[in-house]
Amino acid sequence: MTGLPPALTVIPPNHPLVGRVSPPGSKSITNRALLLAALANGTSRLSGALKSKDTVLMAAALRQMGVTVEEPDATSFVVTSTGRLQQPDSPLFLGNAGTATRFLTAAVATVDGEVIVDGDEEMRLRPIGPLVTALQSLGIEASSPTGCPPVTIRGKGSFGEGRVEIDGGLSSQYVSALLMAAPLGDGPITVALSGNDIGARGYVDLTLAAMRSFGADVEQIDAGSWLVQPTGYQAADLLVEPDASAATYLWGAAALTGGKIDLGVAADAFTQPDAAAQAIIAQFPNMPAAIDGSQMQDAVPTIAVLAAFNNHPVRFVGIANLRVKETDRIRAVANELNRILPGLGTEEGDDLLVASDPNLAKKLAGRNALTRIETYHDHRIAMSFALAGLKLTGITILDPACTGKTYPQYWDMLAGLGVKLVPTA
Template identity: 90%
Template sequence: MLNPLPPALTIVPPNRPLVGRVCPPGSKSITNRALLLAALANGTSRLTGALKSKDTTLMAAALRQMGVTVEEPGATSFTVTSTGRLRAPAGPLFLGNAGTATRFLAAAVATVDGEVIVDGDDEMRVRPIGPLVTALQSLGIDATSPTGCPPVTIRGKGSFGSGRVEIDGGLSSQYVSALLMAAPLGDGPITVALTGSDIGARGYVDLTLAAMRSFGATVQQLDAGTWLVQPTGYQAADLLVEPDASAATYLWGAQALTGGKIDLGVAADAFTQPDALAQAVIAQFPNMPAVIDGSQMQDAVPTLAVVAAFNNTPVRFVGIANLRVKETDRIRAVANELNRILPGLATEEGDDLLVASDTNLASRSQPARIVTYHDHRIAMSFALAGLKLSGITILDPACTGKTYPEYWDMLAGLGVELQPKA
């Protein structure tokens, strides 16, 4: 409906409940895990219900550079054929600002016999990867990252080593998942252990373990922060990817803000992704809790914060320090843009975010041009504000292609008017 997307879009409040059926795209988290594991598996794997977006396209392209055959027989399917081993690419792997793919591949390419450079765009080059590089080095892997951020250079010897590797997962659970997924290609058993009790979004590690087992890995959880991985390698498998829970949060938010009813075709409790926890919180609108711990549903926090702006009472978001090292500093970005709508609506207090809430917001706000910071989640969450407020314009709406290319078409399909702006 909107192709190509204009430089900006103004959302016209529908002034009615949004009602309809929307099928969210496939999970980005599961699709990227499945693509990598299929590439590390011997044989042909078929992935259905998968996400086709900028992030997964970059992952697939990187795998093709390393000798893996990745075909796309349908709009939501991949067929991946591999010998179970990655080959050294002719040039650097460019992964844009795809943090998941960058971190997963930084570990996986250690199994290559040869040099691999994992790199990204300017935004990716300021996102930390140092703890993962240090962990790789402890396994005897030649890995360097002079800035503690990409680019990362790995000089592999065809194996992931063996023994024990410790990792601080407090900054990102992706470090832990990266090590776990590469571990079955070790010379012997590998123990992956957390150095502390904190881990960003532990539920994503559970996603990783489930995906690994689908492709034949043997993993034993020794305690809350220690896993023993056997050197089984992987075998090809067929996998159905569930819908994306992070994408579903926008639909749950739209339903709550308009008093509508949107059928996603899947119940909230059927999701295995951590962000599905947001549904129970959104369902309490306009009486959301005074304090929301976002540590285990990090990508849902921008959605929750925008919805909270219309809550009956203020909401404090805690446990969200990791949001400062996402595609942008999401704590600051959300605060900035809420205050652009109405000064004083949001406050940063350390790494907490306090949303003041205003039940009369719709009548008090001024038109606002929302800066998205090249961040898909800022664009999609603040579009929800436009369902209640007149004059909300989203700059760079195309950035939603990172994970939800059909986002604007979805809103239009629900009857929301979108006005192109220069």
């Protein structure tokens, strides 16, 4: 849909959603591959890639640093680089793209000169202090007065050498950022966790696989440390797999309507952590009473909306990191569930409790007023709560265009499955 209105009301289809949908390329893999291709000498071709706000911002930042990024079609990037990033003539603006911001904060330390990494108002509230501290321990001059972007890095053309410890409890992206920059060191670099906690460890595995695709020599020493050799990177061609986080909305839509949506790829073929959500969604309406979301964080809002219709209440645990995403997703999900029905969502510490009701649709059937879902500029809140509109009348998503961050075709996808969407003032 082009020219999206300020709000969209989802009309319950009252029939199973059936069809075939190809999810967009993985945002996580696309942004890793773009950066690694920019750090590689030669020309790399990325196919099946995601073109969305987050990846467009990453590509624009790389162009600012002398990298040629061409886009021959809707799902491809062709990246040509000398293997070294050049000093940009202005700050890198990365909106609210967490992957791009964290990854580039480490990578630009290899620039010979000063680089400022910045974002929008929401990004300026997202913590980056642990990564800045880790860079400083490598002898890199980096500063972030607020502990959030903007970050100023004064690089000397290399990433140093030795051992660097990082607290990965808030985000695995800090760990991935250091790992991806480490092959540009003066000598071997050991990246080690300073504690046992790490957000979504599976994304580090995703990083390691991408690094090896571009020629990195990285060895996992134990569960909390990795040895990276100073090999640099070699240009490579990479096929980006579909986005598992986007797939959760399709699995959820099928489960809620009793339909069947063919994604063209089996759940066990994904390498991304959020694919683990499929096994839980498949149990709907008898999903577990307790769900650990620590290793599939972006799937939690999707599952939480399904949980509203489950046969028994669901408690989500291990999700503290959701408080430092594009918005505080624990609070946002609870708030919007309660907008549907007071008491439906409850925050208990960093847990989220959903007071499921399998008769929710019948209970609210006579309600005529619109339920205007606040999305907090967060694509995942918008896409998840649109699923509630498949069962409930009046669900209206504010700022539907925010889905362009990772899934620009989201509303077209729903419409293509037979869901009616009504522009709303």
